[in-house]
Amino acid sequence: MVDFSLTKEQIDLQNRTREFAQEYMIPYAHYYDKTGEFPLPIIKKCWEAGLMNLAIPNEYGGLGLGSIEQCITVEELAAGCAGMTTSIYVNSLGAEPILIAGNAEQKEKYLRPLTEDLKFVSFACSEPGMGSDVAGIKTRVKKEGDHYVLNGSKFWITNAPHADYFTVFASLDPSKRHKALCAFIVDADTPGVKTGRPVEKMGHRASTTSSVVFRDAKVPAENLLGEEGKGFRVAMQTFSMTRPSIAAFATGLARAAMEYAREYVQRREAFDQKLKDFQVVSFKLGDMYAKVEAARLLYLKAAWAADNEMDPTIPASIAKVMATETAMEVAHQAVQVHGGYGYIDQYPVEKLFRDAKLYEIYEGTSEIQRLVISRHVLDGYRPAMEKIPKWYNNSPPDF
Numbered sequence: 001m002v003d004f005s006l007t008k009e010q011i012d013l014q015n016r017t018r019e020f021a022q023e024y025m026i027p028y029a030h031y032y033d034k035t036g037e038f039p040l041p042i043i044k045k046c047w048e049a050g051l052m053n054l055a056i057p058n059e060y061g062g063l064g065l066g067s068i069e070q071c072i073t074v075e076e077l078a079a080g081c082a083g084m085t086t087s088i089y090v091n092s093l094g095a096e097p098i099l100i101a102g103n104a105e106q107k108e109k110y111l112r113p114l115t116e117d118l119k120f121v122s123f124a125c126s127e128p129g130m131g132s133d134v135a136g137i138k139t140r141v142k143k144e145g146d147h148y149v150l151n152g153s154k155f156w157i158t159n160a161p162h163a164d165y166f167t168v169f170a171s172l173d174p175s176k177r178h179k180a181l182c183a184f185i186v187d188a189d190t191p192g193v194k195t196g197r198p199v200e201k202m203g204h205r206a207s208t209t210s211s212v213v214f215r216d217a218k219v220p221a222e223n224l225l226g227e228e229g230k231g232f233r234v235a236m237q238t239f240s241m242t243r244p245s246i247a248a249f250a251t252g253l254a255r256a257a258m259e260y261a262r263e264y265v266q267r268r269e270a271f272d273q274k275l276k277d278f279q280v281v282s283f284k285l286g287d288m289y290a291k292v293e294a295a296r297l298l299y300l301k302a303a304w305a306a307d308n309e310m311d312p313t314i315p316a317s318i319a320k321v322m323a324t325e326t327a328m329e330v331a332h333q334a335v336q337v338h339g340g341y342g343y344i345d346q347y348p349v350e351k352l353f354r355d356a357k358l359y360e361i362y363e364g365t366s367e368i369q370r371l372v373i374s375r376h377v378l379d380g381y382r383p384a385m386e387k388i389p390k391w392y393n394n395s396p397p398d399f
């Protein structure tokens with residue numbers, strides 16, 4: 001059976017989040033975009049409203065919601081402000097390696113606090129010299145007695161200066177690439193762990209991005225997530241679970257851009273008529289809507305796979321690349337229909353255009369999604385036509 005309807009609980013969650021975004025995010029999005037301040041009051045409200053850390057299981061005090069619920073929620077939040085949503089959602093990204101590979105003690109120690117108080121966990125994988133090539137991690141880890149010692153630098157780490165702890169990926173021996181990666185939980189107050197100054201960004205300015213440096217940072221052996229040498233798999237499984245949400249972010253931003261454009265073309269006039277009455281303009285709105293709807297279906301399919309214990313990797317990559325490129329295209333056309341007003345900060349589409357770009361970069365660039373999908377088509381995909389029937393034929397059927 002194929003059923004595109006949401007449950008009553010899902011619709012309630014969607015409505016609650018939509019109201020939250022309109023009351024607490026949109027009115028302050030311009031302020032945080034201009035100042036680049038960390039939107040702590042908004043995040044606090046979001047946590048209090050129970051719209052953060054949705055996947056934490058009931059046994060650790062969380063709501064234990066599925067990927068579909070997470071996606072529905074972040075679509076609404078991202079329609080409010082992409083940058084704030086990145087700051088909010090990074091807790092789910094940072095906690096995902098613990099959900100995937102953590103043991104019961106680690107979950108109790110590091111997941112429960114996220115439900116009891118507003119705590120931040122960041123995901124520290126990328127480095128100054130690598131982002132796409134996760135197997136190329138250079139941060140070193142060495143076992144010494146009952147602890148590990150970390151040395152190296154991470155870069156681009158969202159919420160790093162605010163993090164209470166990090167999920168960190170490091171290598172026992174960089175020459176062994178993915179076979180030597182390990183994942184850890186590292187408390188931010190560990191001696192030898194230092195975060196850098198936030199970097200200035202094109203968009204998502206309400207999220208803080210900075211480096212994290214490890215200098216002889218001693219991490220207790222019990223903070224290893226899973227087994228030594230299995231960190232690459234943990235990172236890849238994490239992305240498979242979180243990419244549907246990034247697609248949902250992008251859908252939310254694209255939807256907002258479409259709605260701002262829709263409103264503008266109904267009141268702005270040129271050549272003595274409303275913009276909406278130029279067919280070329282109305283077709284842009286039609287294309288925006290079609291793309292937003294398609295992006296939503298793709299993220300829902302990926303989230304459905306994740307919720308039903310199917311491997312979400314391929315649908316997640318498809319959703320991520322299609323929805324994030326949709327966000328870029330829709331924001332681009334939304335600026336276009338606003339004319340000069342689309343290019344200034346008094347209208348929201350200028351910000352959406354800047355914010356949209358990041359979706360094509362983080363959590364695996366568009367090129368990396370295409371790499372994953374094309375490998376699947378050539379290696380994993382089972383063709384519907386096991387044997388391609390003969391095509392070139394000049395004879396009519398004899399039946």
Ligand SMILES: Cc1cc2nc3c(=O)[nH]c(=O)nc-3n(C[C@H](O)[C@H](O)[C@H](O)COP(=O)(O)OP(=O)(O)OC[C@H]3O[C@@H](n4cnc5c(N)ncnc54)[C@H](O)[C@@H]3O)c2cc1C
Binds near residue numbers: 131155157358365
């Ligand atoms: C604002 C922001 C927040 C971020 N937050 C986090 C975070 O919280 N945690 C974290 O770990 N990381 C984070 N990142 C890092 C992000 O995931 C990386 O920037 C991203 O994965 C790309 O890596 P890179 O920047 O090193 O680019 P590179 O890997 O150097 O890629 C450069 C270009 O080459 C292309 N390319 C690379 N390899 C291939 C290939 N095999 N085939 C084809 N093309 C290829 C890429 O697609 C890209 O276009 C963040 C980044 C930004 C900008």
